[in-house]
Amino acid sequence: MDAFVLQVLNGLDKGGAYALIALGLTLVFGTLGVVNFAHGALFMLGAFCAVTFNLLLNLSERVEDPNITAFTAYIDQPYLETWLGDFGTQLMDYSVPLSILFTIPVMLAIGLAMERGLIRFFYKRSHAEQILVTFGLAIVLQEIIKSFFGANPIPVSAPDTFVGTAAIGSLIGLGEGVAYPYWRLIYLAFSIVVIAAVFSFLRFTTYGMVVRAGMADRETVGLLGINIQRRFTVVFGLAAIVAGLAGALYTPILPPDYHMGMDFLVLSFVVVVVGGMGSLGGAVAAGFLLGILQSFASMNEVKDLFPGIDQIIIYLVAVVVLLLRPRGLMGRKGVMET
Amino acid sequence: MMITRSPRHDMMMIGVFALVVLTMPIWLAPFGAAYPDLLQKFVIFGIMAVGYNILFGLTGYLSFGHAAFLGVGSYSAVWMFKLFTMNVIPAVIIGTLMAGVFAVVIGYVCLRRSGIYFSILTLALAQMCYNLAYSVLTPITNGETGLQIRPTDPRIIDAMFLEPTERVPTTTLFGIDMTGYGGFYFCAVALIITFFISVRIFRSPFGLKLRAIKSNQNRLNYTGINTRPYLLIAFVISGMYAGLAGSLLAVTDPLAGAERMQWTASGEIVLMTILGGAGTLFGPILGAWIIKYFENIFSAFNDGRLHEIFSFLPDTLESIAVGISAQFVGEGWHLTLGLMFMLIVIFLPGGLIEGFNRIVARLRPGQARRRAPAVEEKEAS
Amino acid sequence: MDTVVLDVADVNKNFAGLQALSNVNLKIKEGKTHAVIGPNGAGKSTLLNVCVGRLQPDTGSVTFDGEIITGKKPYEINQAGVARVFQTPEIFADLSVEHNVMVAALAKRDGSFHPHAFRNLVSETAIHDEALAVLEDLGLKRMREMKAESLSRGDKRRLELAMCLIQHPRLLLLDEPTAGMSRHDTNQTIDVLKRIKERGMTKVIIEHDMHVVFSLADWITVLAQGAIIAEGPPEEIRGNPKVQEAYLGGAHE
């Protein structure tokens, strides 16, 4: 039972990340009709936003070490500590959650620049060309990051308060053994909040309603005289922010490196397709579903029955779902079938 | 539209193509690419791209799983070497056929869907093959290390005719060594034959119907054609091309690793095809050559080489030039590749072949209007 | 005696509570031109879709040439001898005009699949000549090498018609063959269809343009809200008050 609960948590946590990435991907596809192979790179850029922000907070000056008097030793004194004292230290400790404030504008800018500078020229082009150009872009972005940060993963730590595990077992009446890292719980909660925010934005604002209408029938909405183009640009920015946030807060779980986007790219496409191309609810549902299935497939009991099942479970689910439900879990007819 | 060309024209075209391929060791020398390994890769990936083009170029079905067939071809070929003989003929035949069998199964499943759903199905099945080959199927694939030839392999047929040796034997074609230039010419002949077959397919009613599938599958249904068998045949043919390419990889270098089945390997084939021009006869081959050239030549540049290249410049300029260009070669060669994809798709949506056509059309303004397809017609928009 | 080519018997079709077709019975007679008219949303296109296998009826059956075709795939129904022109032209936009027609001719000759498919196209002279003849007939011959997508809307329709005609179908279904055409093009199309009629090809036409309907039809069926409200020769339908009411009622929607 304990193991079961833990695997559900693992699955939800993983699923949160999958869902956030897939959400942006399917949003861009549904509104702009663009297959964005650079979406994984946006996730990676988000993670490096957190890294950069951390570096910024840690900007230091070289000062003489007052503790060593035998010879002149230097230590790095972060400016924040000099200026703000303990509060500065606190700020530095909270660099990952605070990086949200940095990630949102940066990712918005990147998203808008991408859409205006490149993607918009590809609305009318074939999916194959969209794939090629965005794939090229993904490589370029990745190589730029590599030339600044190297290929090695970069460790990022969660705030001290959230290091360690929460004894949720005793909370819900299970054994002491059921403990789960605080940061992963925060990530799960955060992903649910972001998903809810995106959904309510689309459902309750007029802006979002236009976008949703556009997803359903682009031509008609265009005919209504609404400048759908500008709104779609914003949608792209929104997708970039969601992917970026997913990446930024994931850094304490997975030390980021320049290649992480590619690793998530295939996975997020599988999630989107299993959910149904262009279906937001489908992407979220499929994200959590695949996360949980992956967790269960990795359990020793399951692996003993089907050796190697954890290697292929995601793909196996994709094949089965697509054969049973031609358009994924919640897909609409006619989307991306030609 | 120049799908129909006179057979004489086609034979001339194939003749020129054969000449170009067979003389590669000469005309590639100034580019630093005339050494057996790269020449072999050029022709082998040429075959791969020609085959992929039969599926993607003609029907528009974007498969992300062709690397799996490449891998199956390689593994089968190496097993033939290990079990029976180092002669390449059985290996190539069995490699191609095994890939065909896999293609029938995978194609039958995947072709139940179209569009991106088809792409993801192929991707999923191919990734399953890769992941299993890497881990659970290690007894068959030798996992991470890759399947290798060992002196102790049985080689039943060879054992009957040849003296056993201590060293690891090399692949041969009735005594001709297949790992060097011999292998290149063997693969080149295979490329010419497969190119010829591809031309025949392009020019046939079958090819025409495949194009019709790409253009409007719905109409085709109401025109009395069941598209499924056509698609399956195209899928299997291109899968067998991939299997042939895979077995030739094993012929020229008898080692088969799981990584050549990964989705990135499939992606590379897609990029080759689109880069050169999907749906054109030469485009995919050209794309394959360019990507392989970049991968092998650009990645081998280092600072020392760059300093030699820019040594004609004054010292300060030289170091600036080296500093800038070092970002694009050696460890930065991926950046060049990414930029190249973007530039070509942005400015030459039909691939490089379209670029050639534009240039030729500009050079011959009088004929441009009537005979736009100078090198070759770009069929798809 | 007129033989019945197509027999639609008691067909019902329901879309999420909306009765698109209710108890439709239709007999199409050999060699006749049969028009189906009715206001928008009357179920005309649904009826055609049921006939060609795109939709399956909830109940009832469609018999073609004595054989039940409900449940068959579109390509099987086409192979049996039913060709269809769509409301918006469905052509092979990337292929040349003559290749569009040749695909149809090859499909007719080779069936669903035949080893002929691996011959060289150049040697298919008979098919090519036939294609040119049909194109000439429809006035498209001089455009034969153009890409189909570059044709005008009217020419695209004619091309689609050519693709159907080269198959010599026993039954030709036309979904608004003149919609969106200029008067001139419409008249030309009427001429073509009349010529086809002279050759004895059975046709079903769905049409809004009464000028077209009354110039071509031997028999008219009027659909409204999924049900047949009237049936008869043109002159009878013209005076039928129920029909007028249905159309007027439709105009209010």
Place this chain on the structure above:
Amino acid sequence: MSLFKKEISRRSALKGASAFAGSAIAAPLVFSKGAWAQEFLNDPGDSPTVTLGFNVPQTGAYADEGADELRAYELAVKHINGEGDGGMINTMTPTSLGGNGLLGKRVEYVTGDTQTSADEARSSARRMIERDGVIMFSGGSSSSVAIAQQSLAQDMGVIFMNGLTHSNDTTGKDRRRYGFRHFFNAYMSGLALGPVLADQIGTERRAYHLTADYTWGWTQEESIVNTTEGLGWETVETVRTPLGAGDFSQYITPVLNSGADVLVLNHYGRDMVNSLTQAVQFGLRDREANGQNFEVVVPLYSRLMAQGAGENIAGILGTTNWHWTLSDPGSQAFVASFGQEYGFPPSQAAHTCYCQALLYANAVEMAGTFYPPEVIRALEDFEFDGMGNGPTLYRGGDHQCFKDVLVVQGNPDPTSQFDLLQVVQEVPREQVTYPVDFFEGELGPYEVS
């Protein structure tokens, strides 16, 4: 093509090719009879230069490691050519190197990208051999790539000096006459780690293994299981994890309630960084099980990985081939000249690659020829000292180097990003030496036609 007239060997094909390919690249391919009158592939002959090939990962997850390897090679070439401060040439004993190139020829080099893929590595290596005419090639950062290149070396008759490869197979069942490994292996890790583990965390332990699901992972798991069970440990479970799993949480949570009190991570590179980071996150280090502190062991460490895992490595035990803080003169000399050249200390990958280049060069000087069988004979059973890790033997029977192995521990209080590991113990060579026939394998012949 006249090439098909009669049965031809690869060499004459190459010769023919260079004859008609002509110009640009012909120079290194010209064949002439050397002093030993043997004909062999890529004989530099009378050319004033000789070319070495350095094949390292420049793209992909190990790109940083590859970059460091390349730096080391460049430094080694400088030192062999008599430039710079000479580095380990000054400390190596015995040495035949005089800082005047190789047999009087100036050393040049070409580079390539293995992309950490056996196919690409072989492709790149063949470019070096076939086009650039290298007499030796070296490098790499994973075992499959090393094994693939080593078998290519045997086929082509060009010596390959392994870079970073830790699998038992490299000098075990896949050993080759033309391949040499300076790096230690998983089995030696186990032998070295065992006593230290017993010493530091006791003999009453229950271990849970997470293992990368491919050959290297399996050999390491096997070696560590054997050693620890010899100590009296119990192995609770061994679980295989897919390569590049990213998030390992689903493999880590079952550890919590398994009754184990040690987690062994048989992972390398990014997998190790991720699994370790996440294991620590799940509070494994803060737990107590069976009345003891829960411990995590990472049998193979590298500084770059430690850097990736950050503060999570504090106090975690593992082994490494070499570390820049070693105080022997050889290590000091190397660190000094590397640091001077690049401004930071070298990694163990850099060290092993630097040594390999020097060892090859030295063997050539000892043999007095580039003829590979003679060079191989010079390297086989070569005893030397002064290159870090104390007295070292290049064993002839399997081409494995035997030297001291370092057991290290993550530094709980690092002063810089290079100060992440501290050496717990230098396990002497005798303790990690195993019989030559412990693993079965065939080196193959000296002469390849």
